[in-house]
Amino acid sequence: MQRKLRLRNREDFSRIYRAGKSFANSQFVVYWSKQPVAEPFRLGVSASKKIGNAVVRNRMRRMVKEIVRAHSDRIVPNTDFILIVRKPATAMKMKDMEKSVLHVLKKAGLLKNFSPKPVKQPD
Numbered sequence: 001m002q003r004k005l006r007l008r009n010r011e012d013f014s015r016i017y018r019a020g021k022s023f024a025n026s027q028f029v030v031y032w033s034k035q036p037v038a039e040p041f042r043l044g045v046s047a048s049k050k051i052g053n054a055v056v057r058n059r060m061r062r063m064v065k066e067i068v069r070a071h072s073d074r075i076v077p078n079t080d081f082i083l084i085v086r087k088p089a090t091a092m093k094m095k096d097m098e099k100s101v102l103h104v105l106k107k108a109g110l111l112k113n114f115s116p117k118p119v120k121q122p123d
Contacts, residue, residue: 005072007044007080016044016082023108027089027100028064030108032081041075043068044082051087060085063094067101074111081110 007013020033035042045064047057064083068075083104089097105111 005040005042007042007082012042012080013044013046013082016080020080020082021108023104025100025104025107027086027092027097028104029084029086030081030104030110031084032079032108032110034078035080036078040072040077041079041081044080045085046082047085051085051090056090057085060090063097064101067094067098070098071102071111075105076110076112079110081105081108 007016016031016033020031022029022031024030043065045061047060049057051057051060064085068083083101089100092100102111
């Protein structure tokens, strides 16, 4: 994920937690707010010590960033959002985690109506 698409400042996190909206499923929580500054969007990932040691937390952050990067064309523009990783997500495979992240983003209304092009099967 590109550096300019990341939320890093404590003030940004605090602003989104205070004034933003939130939605959750059992693996992830998303807090979000509209921002004209956020060119396409900006993402922050939070993984507390409750979910595991530094190796587990960093692995979860990398996986979530990769999922968002892969689906960046589907995310509503001018949005700042924070994805909080919950403990059950640590036991998930990448594909299941992707479904869960997309589910919580869709629930929050952060995904555009997008129909992927069908993959052409070889003859």
